[in-house]
Amino acid sequence: MTTDSQAHTEKMKRIKAARDRLMKHKTGEKGLIIVHTGNGKGKSSSGFGMILRCIGHGMPCAVVQFIKGSMQSGERDVLKERFSDICAFHVMGEGFTWETQDRDRDTEMAQAAWDKAKDLIRDERNRMVLLDEINIALRYDYLDIDDVVRFLAEEKPPMTHVVLTGRSAKAPLIEIADLVSEMTEVKHPFREQNIKAQAGVEF
Known part of the structure; x- marks a missing residue:
């Protein structure tokens, strides 16, 4: 008679065999375009988790914050104070749009952030670049979505990962x-x- 433990072991063996067959053919690598969006919490947190993974692997990386501005941020403080040699951190926004209430200024700051982001992405030493809350800038048309998509499709180095966070990611x-x-x-x-x-x- 087969016990629950034996049945579980046999099930796990079948799962492992199927997984091994699947992974045998997953050998490619490329720089990914990664989007974290939606109304739930965790978009920026996930992006910063990836940045910390890069740091753990000794991979140079960079962060550009588009919206949050001078708000206190534990992740910003620890990255700038302890890992500035491997992670460039640029705070380019001046706060949430309902606080600034100045569309022209917000547009100007978003464009400056995008210019900085492009420089960081073009630098092939950076294995990952996090564009934190860029989706908000795109949502309010502070940036041209066609320009962002074209750049990522045509100019992003082949092995550079780019992470874009924020609600309402455009189609x-x-x-x-x-x-x-x-x-x-x-x-x-x-x-x-x-x-x-x-x-x-x-x-």
């Missing part, structure tokens, strides 16, 4: 992306419990 960007994740909000304490943004969770 042309999703179309050219290699990996798209949509964060879905199920519950949030800000709405349900009147809990403010907290250090270590949101920033």
